[in-house]
Amino acid sequence: MIPSLVTLSGSPWDVLPPGIYPATFAEIEHGYAYNERRRFLFAGLIDASLHLAKAGCQIVFLDGSYVSAKPIPGDYDACWDPVGVDFTKLDPVFDDFDNGRANQKARFGGEFFPSTLMSLDIGAVFTEFFQIDRFTGKKKGILRITLSTDETIIRRMTS
Structure with a gap:
């Protein structure tokens, strides 16, 4: 179950409390896809996750203003676990970081990083970087x- 958002002093929107929370796409859709923009981003997240799953990816981490109280998020941020991924089946867009990941954003509405990639901003992997609020530096x-x-992914992969 996705926890309720909390106020983080200094952040413009409420955010998830510190931690990594298991979630399903059904829960994410129910909790976050509540307007046209958010539904558009959710559809892109599902599409990208299907591509990753078909290449053998098992885990995706979701971050960004999409999982906050920001009413109209610009995009979402995600990272994916490369363990078990057959890179010959991975869509090349997931390895395209040019122009601020413009091709990823144009295709899926968000940006994706391997979870084991180091973020130069803090010198830590993306799963750690994503857990730091960009406005306050707090967890x-x-x-x-x-x-x-995930039922949503399984259902779409078998149809």
């Missing part, structure tokens, strides 16, 4: 989606 939460057991 906040992210969501963890297990693609191999």
Whole structure:
């Protein structure tokens, strides 16, 4: 279950409390896809996650203003666990970081990083970087989606 958002002093929007929380796409849709922009971003997240799952990715972490109280997020941020991924099946867009990841954003509405990639901003992997609020530097939460057991992904992969 996704926890309720909390106020983080100095941050413009409420955020997830510190930690990594397991979530399903059904829960994410119910909790965050509540307007046209958010539904558009959610559709892109599902599309990207399907591509990753087909390449063998098991886990995606979700962050950004999408998992905050910001009414109209610009995009979402995600990282994916490369363990078990067949890189010959991975869509090249997931390795395209040019122009601020413009091709990823144009195709999926958000940006994706391998979870083991180091963020130069803090010198830590993206799963750690994502847990730092960019406005305050304080800890906040992210969501963890297990693609191999997620009903939404399973249903779409078999149809």
